[in-house]
Amino acid sequence: MSSNRANAWRFAIPAIVLGVLAAFFLRGLMLDPAYYESPLVCQAAPEFSLPDLADASRRVGTADFAGRTVLLNVWNSWCAPCREEHPFLLELAASGVPIYGINWDDERDKALAWLHTAGNPFVASAVDEVGEVAVAYGVYGYPETFLIDGDGTILVKHFGPLTPEDWSGKMLPAMEAECAVD
Amino acid sequence: MIPELGQFALVLAVCLSLCQAALPLAGSFTGRNDLMQLARPAAAGQFVFVGLAFAVLAYLFLTDDFSVEFVFLNSNSDLPSAYKFTAVWGGHEGSLLLWSLMLAGWTLAVAFASRSQPLEFSSRVLGVLGIVSSGILLFTLLTSNPFQRLLPYFPEGRDLNPLLQDPGMVVHPPMLYLGYVGMSVPFAFAVAALLAGRLDRNWARWTRPWTIGAWLFLTCGIALGSWWAYYEVGWGGWWFWDPVENASFLPWLMATALVHSLAVTERRGIFKSWTVLLAISAFTLSLLGTFLVRSGVIQSVHSFANDPARGLFILGLLLLISGGAFVLYALRAASLESEGGFHPVSRESFLLANNVLLVVATALILLGTLYPLFVDALNLPEVSIGEPYFNFVFLLPMLPLGVLLGFGMHAAWQKMSGRKLLRQLFWPLAVSIALALVLPFIFFGTNSFMTVVGLATGIWVGFSSFLMPLGRLFNAEAVRLSRAQWGMCIAHFGVGVFIIAATVTSGYSVEQDVAAREGQQWQLAGYELDFRELRRIEGQNFTADEAEIEVRRDGRYVATLRPQRRDYPVREVVMTESAIDANPFRDVLIALSDSVGDGAWAVHARYKPLIRFVWIGCVIMALGGLLAATDSRYRRPKELRAGVKPTEGAKPAVGVPAEEGGR
Numbered sequence: 001m002s003s004n005r006a007n008a009w010r011f012a013i014p015a016i017v018l019g020v021l022a023a024f025f026l027r028g029l030m031l032d033p034a035y036y037e038s039p040l041v042c043q044a045a046p047e048f049s050l051p052d053l054a055d056a057s058r059r060v061g062t063a064d065f066a067g068r069t070v071l072l073n074v075w076n077s078w079c080a081p082c083r084e085e086h087p088f089l090l091e092l093a094a095s096g097v098p099i100y101g102i103n104w105d106d107e108r109d110k111a112l113a114w115l116h117t118a119g120n121p122f123v124a125s126a127v128d129e130v131g132e133v134a135v136a137y138g139v140y141g142y143p144e145t146f147l148i149d150g151d152g153t154i155l156v157k158h159f160g161p162l163t164p165e166d167w168s169g170k171m172l173p174a175m176e177a178e179c180a181v182d
Numbered sequence: 183m184i185p186e187l188g189q190f191a192l193v194l195a196v197c198l199s200l201c202q203a204a205l206p207l208a209g210s211f212t213g214r215n216d217l218m219q220l221a222r223p224a225a226a227g228q229f230v231f232v233g234l235a236f237a238v239l240a241y242l243f244l245t246d247d248f249s250v251e252f253v254f255l256n257s258n259s260d261l262p263s264a265y266k267f268t269a270v271w272g273g274h275e276g277s278l279l280l281w282s283l284m285l286a287g288w289t290l291a292v293a294f295a296s297r298s299q300p301l302e303f304s305s306r307v308l309g310v311l312g313i314v315s316s317g318i319l320l321f322t323l324l325t326s327n328p329f330q331r332l333l334p335y336f337p338e339g340r341d342l343n344p345l346l347q348d349p350g351m352v353v354h355p356p357m358l359y360l361g362y363v364g365m366s367v368p369f370a371f372a373v374a375a376l377l378a379g380r381l382d383r384n385w386a387r388w389t390r391p392w393t394i395g396a397w398l399f400l401t402c403g404i405a406l407g408s409w410w411a412y413y414e415v416g417w418g419g420w421w422f423w424d425p426v427e428n429a430s431f432l433p434w435l436m437a438t439a440l441v442h443s444l445a446v447t448e449r450r451g452i453f454k455s456w457t458v459l460l461a462i463s464a465f466t467l468s469l470l471g472t473f474l475v476r477s478g479v480i481q482s483v484h485s486f487a488n489d490p491a492r493g494l495f496i497l498g499l500l501l502l503i504s505g506g507a508f509v510l511y512a513l514r515a516a517s518l519e520s521e522g523g524f525h526p527v528s529r530e531s532f533l534l535a536n537n538v539l540l541v542v543a544t545a546l547i548l549l550g551t552l553y554p555l556f557v558d559a560l561n562l563p564e565v566s567i568g569e570p571y572f573n574f575v576f577l578l579p580m581l582p583l584g585v586l587l588g589f590g591m592h593a594a595w596q597k598m599s600g601r602k603l604l605r606q607l608f609w610p611l612a613v614s615i616a617l618a619l620v621l622p623f624i625f626f627g628t629n630s631f632m633t634v635v636g637l638a639t640g641i642w643v644g645f646s647s648f649l650m651p652l653g654r655l656f657n658a659e660a661v662r663l664s665r666a667q668w669g670m671c672i673a674h675f676g677v678g679v680f681i682i683a684a685t686v687t688s689g690y691s692v693e694q695d696v697a698a699r700e701g702q703q704w705q706l707a708g709y710e711l712d713f714r715e716l717r718r719i720e721g722q723n724f725t726a727d728e729a730e731i732e733v734r735r736d737g738r739y740v741a742t743l744r745p746q747r748r749d750y751p752v753r754e755v756v757m758t759e760s761a762i763d764a765n766p767f768r769d770v771l772i773a774l775s776d777s778v779g780d781g782a783w784a785v786h787a788r789y790k791p792l793i794r795f796v797w798i799g800c801v802i803m804a805l806g807g808l809l810a811a812t813d814s815r816y817r818r819p820k821e822l823r824a825g826v827k828p829t830e831g832a833k834p835a836v837g838v839p840a841e842e843g844g845r
Binding site for chain 1: 251254255332336340455459462463466470473493494497500501504505508509511512513515516552555556558559
């Protein structure tokens with residue numbers, strides 16, 4: 001048997017191991033893959049042209065917002081977090097921020113009915129029936145919001161409902177800063 | 183109104199769990215009986231209200247109340263009623279409620295069974311369970327409320343994930359959770375012992391049946407999960423080392439070590455601090471599993487709700503519950519003194535080896551599971567840690583464990599002659615190796631090194647498990663085997679069956695991925711497959727393409743398989759429903775994948791020898807556990823309290839020790 005002091009240390013090992021693991025977990029939580037910066041950030045936004053939600057005979061696409069800094073929001077009528085961010089999107093739209101929508105995994109009449117009752121923050125929404133844009137933009141779920149500048153470069157990819165804090169803490173600074181290309 | 187009733191029940195349950203956490207523990211330190219006596223009524227009340235909340239949620243699902251967000255997201259009015267009920271645990275919020283219900287159930291059982299134990303001790307155990315319970319219930323209520331309303335509400339729900347629309351999913355989660363959560367009982371016993379600074383053999387005797395009980399549910403739960411994955415997503419695979427699978431397997435490994443270590447502590451009064459450490463670790467791994475699955479810290483094929491706030495909450499809970507226990511362990515473990523020693527060749531040594539090997543396996547699998555996390559933090563090379571790694575680090579300690587198992591079962595406590603043990607077991611060992619060399623040639627025409635190693639180990643384990651009962655059969659004077667000894671033999675036999683089945687199915691499976699069209703015929707491991715027809719069918723909440731494939735052997739009809747490729751419109755999900763012709767000795771599995779154009783389909787055809795015995799082996803293990811957990815000596819509270827030395831097995835019969843087993 002070793003000395004008491006050595007013994008005491010031995011018994012503390014499990015607590016220390018747990019502490020170290022917890023530190024990694026904490027870091028892992030901050031780095032949650034769903035919140036990773038997309039590899040698309042600082043890259044050119046993939047081009048698309050899809051039917052307009054309001055009028056299927058018209059097209060909505062990257063060409064519509066070339067030259068302007070816009071938000072591109074992936075949404076649908078049934079996702080609860082989309083509803084959560086909806087009032088803030090309306091607020092942003094009212095203050096003059098152009099927001100384009102990608103309506104994904106939804107039905108046209110339900111989507112229109114929702115915009116009719118809750119208000120429409122979008123300049124226009126494109127209907128992504130087969131998920132073509134969702135794949136090109138590496139969308140994990142709904143809602144996701146991309147900040148795209150006038151050159152068509154993705155400045156920010158935001159996962160989950162957009163809050164005023166995200167807007168002032170992430171989006172606004174990104175517009176000021178140069179894109180740090182890896 | 184009804185959802186609010188559920189919510190209210192949940193709030194009351196939280197209040198009661200807080201009482202159960204605080205008051206009895208306070209009473210146990212101040213010696214106030216009135217406070218200690220609150221533990222049982224609080225536990226009973228908590229069970230009633232968690233049960234009520236659960237019943238309300240089930241009712242909301244069955245009545246299609248889509249104004250509740252959780253119901254809206256996980257059900258649909260077209261869903262068959264049975265699945266509406268199982269949808270209760272088809273998502274994060276409901277799973278947590280099920281977790282809480284299981285915990286409340288275990289707590290209630292402990293409250294009933296502990297009436298014969300000293301009040302101070304039982305109130306500490308229930309107090310610790312109360313802490314765990316309040317943590318989980320608060321987590322549910324604050325971050326994952328299943329009764330949250332959704333306004334404005336929808337007339338129709340989003341439907342249950344089609345993967346979960348399956349009979350296997352009806353029983354798998356409750357079983358798994360029973361096991362997972364059951365680990366909280368030995369944990370609470372361990373913490374209560376640390377709080378008292380005292381641990382005797384009675385402690386081990388009280389703890390053992392609970393541990394074995396939780397272990398056997400965990401065994402069944404994991405086996406069911408494996409079976410489900412096999413026919414639902416696996417295309418013939420039965421274990422994927424997916425993080426979610428590992429999350430259930432890690433506590434199982436630790437619980438297995440604990441079950442064996444408890445045997446030593448009960449029998450000999452040694453390994454005390456080690457046993458306590460295992461008990462805390464097993465439940466810690468259960469909580470860790472919950473954390474991994476629920477926080478999304480490690481991406482997995484099982485995608486559940488990922489939310490960093492939830493992750494932080496569980497991490498905090500983990501630190502509070504396990505961290506607290508480990509700190510207590512650091513302070514108090516030194517006071518748990520051993521009551522004796524043992525020699526290098528003895529039952530104790532073999533069980534120690536068992537523990538070390540199981541813990542090594544646990545640690546290496548945990549390391550692999552968490553590797554993606556370390557990569558991010560330490561800038562390690564992005565190595566993909568997959569099946570080869572896990573198979574290697576699992577087999578490396580487990581094969582020696584299998585070999586030692588056969589010896590350990592027959593070793594006497596305290597001291598034994600190694601030569602005698604070898605002499606006694608030489609022939610069984612030799613026969614096992616010979617069979618492993620010969621049998622594959624007879625049945626499959628080939629053999630390989632790993633097959634021989636696996637088969638020899640499996641046959642040896644299965645064979646040696648029955649030496650003891652067989653010995654009794656031919657020796658009229660021998661003492662009858664106790665129920666626990668039978669349990670040990672049967673569970674170990676199950677291990678042998680499992681090893682044999684796993685070896686054969688991984689060595690001799692045949693896998694084909696072919697592009698086939700109507701009228702096409704081809705061969706699979708001696709079977710003729712005949713693609714007869716492809717048709718379109720309508721289900722209650724899906725449409726499907728169904729292939730009709732006839733299986734023949736030597737021109738004789740065997741079966742008609744109808745694999746489907748289902749399209750669930752509400753979720754816009756496509757599912758592959760494989761079709762299986764099963765008999766005890768082999769499965770023929772066919773899955774229909776994608777249309778590859780020109781009327782041809784990608785068809786996965788699998789021949790899986792002995793695959794059924796992988797799960798049958800697990801069931802046998804669990805049965806052995808059931809026998810051991812219900813041994814009569816756990817049902818004699820009076821004698822337990824007296825704490826007399828064990829009387830059985832004073833004189834080992836020749837060749838076979840008469841002790842109750844090391845399970």
